[in-house]
Amino acid sequence: MSVIPRPELVQGDDGLVRCGWSGTDPEYRRYHDDEWGTQQHDPVRLFEKVCLEGFQAGLSWITILRRRPAFREVFHDFDVEQVAAMGEPDVQRLLGDERIIRHRGKIEATIQNARATLELDQPIDQLIWRFAPPSRASAPSTFAEVPAVTPESTALSKELRARGFRFVGPTTMYALMQAAGLVDDHLGGCFRSPSATGPDDGHDAARLRG
Structure with missing residues (x-):
C-alpha cells in the first residue's frame, strides 16, 4: 500500500483510494469497503451495531471487528428475544470467554438493550x-471535519436512554450513525465517497494513475 499526497487517504495495492483509517488490515479494509457508511435498515443488524458500538467504548473498532464472529455466537446472532432471555448464568459464562470483551457492564447492557428493544x-x-x-452538501476533506458528536447523535442517545438502553452515549451513537450509513463520512477522494463518480460505482474514478 502506498500513501498518496493527502495523508488522510491511502492507496491500496488494488489501486483504490480509501480513507486512511482503513490501513492495511484486510478485515478493516473489507469493513471500510462493504459496511461503513452503507445504509443499514435490518433491525437485527442495527441492534447488533448498537451493542457492539457499546462494547467498543474505550477500545479500537478493529478490536471489536476481529471478535465479531464470537460476539455473534455468544449472543445468538443478536436475536433480540434470545438475548433478552439471557440471565446471570450467561453473564458469568461470558465473563470467562476470552474471545469477547469480558466487561460485565457491557455484557449486561447488551441483555438490557435487548429487553428495551x-x-x-x-x-x-x-x-x-x-x-x-x-445529507452532507459535500464530502469531508479531512478527518478534522468529521465530528465526534452531533445534535442528532445527542438526541438519539437521549431517546434510547429514556427507553432503557445503556452504553448509548452521544459519541457512541455518532459512531453508530457512521457505521449504519445514517451519515456518510468517507472522505472526498475515497472511492466510497458520495463524490466519487464514474463506472463501477466510482471504483475507476478513484484509482490513481501513473
Missing part, C-alpha cells in the same frame, strides 16, 4: 432512522 413501540430500525441528519 422488545419494549419499543416501533421497530428499532424506524426509531434509529428518525434521527438521520440531512
Whole structure:
C-alpha cells in the first residue's frame, strides 16, 4: 500500500483510494469497503451495531471487528428475544470467554438493550432512522471535519436512554450513525465517497494513475 499526497487517504495495492483509517488490515479494509457508511435498515443488524458500538467504548473498532464472529455466537446472532432471555448464568459464562470483551457492564447492557428493544413501540430500525441528519452538501476533506458528536447523535442517545438502553452515549451513537450509513463520512477522494463518480460505482474514478 502506498500513501498518496493527502495523508488522510491511502492507496491500496488494488489501486483504490480509501480513507486512511482503513490501513492495511484486510478485515478493516473489507469493513471500510462493504459496511461503513452503507445504509443499514435490518433491525437485527442495527441492534447488533448498537451493542457492539457499546462494547467498543474505550477500545479500537478493529478490536471489536476481529471478535465479531464470537460476539455473534455468544449472543445468538443478536436475536433480540434470545438475548433478552439471557440471565446471570450467561453473564458469568461470558465473563470467562476470552474471545469477547469480558466487561460485565457491557455484557449486561447488551441483555438490557435487548429487553428495551422488545419494549419499543416501533421497530428499532424506524426509531434509529428518525434521527438521520440531512445529507452532507459535500464530502469531508479531512478527518478534522468529521465530528465526534452531533445534535442528532445527542438526541438519539437521549431517546434510547429514556427507553432503557445503556452504553448509548452521544459519541457512541455518532459512531453508530457512521457505521449504519445514517451519515456518510468517507472522505472526498475515497472511492466510497458520495463524490466519487464514474463506472463501477466510482471504483475507476478513484484509482490513481501513473
